[in-house]
Amino acid sequence: MTQRHVDSYEPPVILPSGDQAISVEFAAEISERVNGQVYALADALTASPPAWMNELVPAYRSLLVQYDAFQVDFDVVAAELRERVAAVYPATGARDHRQRTVYELPVAYGGENGPDLEAVASQARLSPEDVVRIHSGVNYRVYMIGFSPGFPYLGGMDERIACPRLATPRTRVPAGSVGIAESQTGVYPNASPGGWQLIGRTPVRLFDQSENPPSVLQPGHYVRFLPVDSDEMSRIEELVAGGEYVIKSTALSA
Amino acid sequence: MSRSVTVINPGALSLIQDSGRQGYQRYGVPVSGAIDPEALLIGNLLVGNGHSAAAIEVMFGGAEFLFSAEAVAAVTGCDLEISLDGTRLSTWQSFVAPAGAVLRLGPPVAGLRAYVTVDGGIDIKPVLGSRSTHVASGIGGLDGRPLAAGDELPLGAPNASSSPGAKFPGQLRKVISNELTVRVVQGPQRSSFTSQGVRSLFSSTYTVTDRSDRQGLRLDGPVIEAVDGRYDIISDAVVSGAVQVPGDGRPIILLADRQTTGGYAKIAVVATVDLPLLAQAVPGTALRFVEITVAEAQQLMRERHASVLSADLTFDLETHRSVIAIDGETREINLDYRRDELRKPGGGAVSVSIEGVRSTVRVEEMPR
Numbered sequence A: 001m002t003q004r005h006v007d008s009y010e011p012p013v014i015l016p017s018g019d020q021a022i023s024v025e026f027a028a029e030i031s032e033r034v035n036g037q038v039y040a041l042a043d044a045l046t047a048s049p050p051a052w053m054n055e056l057v058p059a060y061r062s063l064l065v066q067y068d069a070f071q072v073d074f075d076v077v078a079a080e081l082r083e084r085v086a087a088v089y090p091a092t093g094a095r096d097h098r099q100r101t102v103y104e105l106p107v108a109y110g111g112e113n114g115p116d117l118e119a120v121a122s123q124a125r126l127s128p129e130d131v132v133r134i135h136s137g138v139n140y141r142v143y144m145i146g147f148s149p150g151f152p153y154l155g156g157m158d159e160r161i162a163c164p165r166l167a168t169p170r171t172r173v174p175a176g177s178v179g180i181a182e183s184q185t186g187v188y189p190n191a192s193p194g195g196w197q198l199i200g201r202t203p204v205r206l207f208d209q210s211e212n213p214p215s216v217l218q219p220g221h222y223v224r225f226l227p228v229d230s231d232e233m234s235r236i237e238e239l240v241a242g243g244e245y246v247i248k249s250t251a252l253s254a
Numbered sequence B: 001m002s003r004s005v006t007v008i009n010p011g012a013l014s015l016i017q018d019s020g021r022q023g024y025q026r027y028g029v030p031v032s033g034a035i036d037p038e039a040l041l042i043g044n045l046l047v048g049n050g051h052s053a054a055a056i057e058v059m060f061g062g063a064e065f066l067f068s069a070e071a072v073a074a075v076t077g078c079d080l081e082i083s084l085d086g087t088r089l090s091t092w093q094s095f096v097a098p099a100g101a102v103l104r105l106g107p108p109v110a111g112l113r114a115y116v117t118v119d120g121g122i123d124i125k126p127v128l129g130s131r132s133t134h135v136a137s138g139i140g141g142l143d144g145r146p147l148a149a150g151d152e153l154p155l156g157a158p159n160a161s162s163s164p165g166a167k168f169p170g171q172l173r174k175v176i177s178n179e180l181t182v183r184v185v186q187g188p189q190r191s192s193f194t195s196q197g198v199r200s201l202f203s204s205t206y207t208v209t210d211r212s213d214r215q216g217l218r219l220d221g222p223v224i225e226a227v228d229g230r231y232d233i234i235s236d237a238v239v240s241g242a243v244q245v246p247g248d249g250r251p252i253i254l255l256a257d258r259q260t261t262g263g264y265a266k267i268a269v270v271a272t273v274d275l276p277l278l279a280q281a282v283p284g285t286a287l288r289f290v291e292i293t294v295a296e297a298q299q300l301m302r303e304r305h306a307s308v309l310s311a312d313l314t315f316d317l318e319t320h321r322s323v324i325a326i327d328g329e330t331r332e333i334n335l336d337y338r339r340d341e342l343r344k345p346g347g348g349a350v351s352v353s354i355e356g357v358r359s360t361v362r363v364e365e366m367p368r
Helices: A032-047 A074-088 A117-124 A128-135 A230-241 B037-046 B195-203 B272-279 B294-309
Strands: A008-016 A021-027 A053-058 A062-067 A101-109 A140-145 A152-155 A170-173 A177-181 A184-187 A192-194 A197-201 A222-227 A248-251 B004-009 B013-017 B055-059 B063-067 B071-084 B087-089 B095-097 B102-118 B152-154 B179-186 B206-208 B216-220 B232-237 B242-245 B252-254 B261-270 B286-291 B318-326 B329-337 B348-354 B357-363
Touching: A008 A074, A021 A032, A021 A074, A021 B232, A032 A053, A032 A062, A032 A074, A032 A140, A062 A074, A062 B232, A074 B294, A101 A128, A101 A230, A117 A128, A117 A197, A128 A197, B004 B102, B037 B055, B037 B071, B037 B102, B037 B272, B037 B294, B055 B063, B087 B318, B179 B272, B179 B294, B195 B261, B195 B286, B252 B261, B261 B272, B272 B294
Parallel strands: A101 A222, B179 B286
Antiparallel strands: A008 A021, A021 A062, A053 A062, A101 A197, A101 A248, A140 A152, A140 A222, A152 A184, A170 A192, A177 A184, A177 A197, B004 B063, B004 B152, B013 B055, B055 B102, B063 B102, B071 B087, B071 B095, B071 B102, B179 B261, B206 B216, B206 B286, B216 B252, B232 B261, B242 B252, B242 B261, B318 B329, B329 B348, B348 B357
16 A cells, blocks of 8 residues: 555556446556546546446545446446546646645544554654654645545655554554554544554544535545644534534635 | 334344445445345345345344234345244245244355345435445444344335245256356456466465455465565555455455455456355355456346346245144145135135145135
């Protein structure tokens, strides 16, 4: 997942993924540019969906296009996708036209909320305060949502605080936990097993199955973590429990 | 009064499943749904439901359900014995369950999962467009959990087309076996594997391990070698049937409850037509893989679907087998009759054979 080969495919490749889906791969790298191309194609297909299209699943550098193979042959879908790719690549690829919105997530770092903060700091030869300052100092791009419902894969983390996954994953990570794995960071929206090192926890609910869309964060959004103390954490937890908490968001100028 | 089915005993694992939760994978929501979609489809056809109506998926049998009101039901999927109030019934065949009747599923003789379909479908509140249960994320079904004794499952309005006496022809059923040949197409990351690795996949036998579940089948067998030992890829979306190979070189076939994305290279993807076989594969099942083209896989999928949908579900004779004691001696008897004929005013004929000796009995009135 963290390998970074710096090479793009020219043109992007069309790969069958079983008999009912095609994966369009743009490059073998994780970058805002490549991820922007993925969403440019997803947006174009969503804006004028082919009759055979079932579901789109975007990821870091590829778009999975699920199609109705009872209606259409692989060759037809592949040909149409090549045309659609040509229309968005590379012209719009370098530019993500989405509204760049930054969501501010309050995080209580360390202690029982972030049991691995000390370990991350000692691996990075930094103080826990430095790890918090570095982690909360940048806007992270939501590259994709996967692994579990609403789990955002966030890119753009400072390499100084990168750290390996736990050798033995936890059987239960509490909802809202903020973790680090290699040079990625992310938030567990729901309690689940997990192997990322946990440095904090946000009281904000990122996934609600009764809402549509169920995920607050969308790919292409940005996230910034705001360190809060335990009093502020308790106050926000009460607001969240009462359904009164509104996540602060701001538009980034492109 | 609204109709319902009450869970008396859920067995090892009973789950409400329909044809899956489509459209939310981009938010990380797994598709889930019936792991043997064909058995669900046929079960729904037998009771006159829409193709994707929700049913009860029962793993390892051993479950009991009570009908609150008369319903038309069927059991499809694995091979197992079923009975209604103690009378043995055939699977793959619809029947009338009178109010108060108890349906019992015995342990599977072959395969793993049975589907109990009921006319009107299990009518719980859908979550994100589906009633399917995904236990790991607590979504769908009843509060995202497996069924428990005492759960009351509301039924939808019965479909006008539902009638007892529909049977899926035996010759069209998939054969459940513990030695399977599984057809696959080339996976999106085939080039991540060495030629030796690809040869391992297609020339070896892999065994389904007991670390398998609705998320996937973990296989044991020869290591599949990746180029430079690099099994990890930049995470991307995965499909049902994807054969991914993690760092230990042993393949995992992803199934209904898979996560939406994964970080391991996918050497192959199982053809849709063969997914039902995997849903019924018990630990110890031996798998061999053969490769076909995507065009062939699509052709097979369409042909199979067409043959299921166009199958003649009518049948003439219903057979009941039971063992009785005559003068203290146990005898096996077979009762063959046309159920629709018995329901006519004035009754109909039942052919009774006791150990091969046939005679005909006239039934004046069909007990309900």
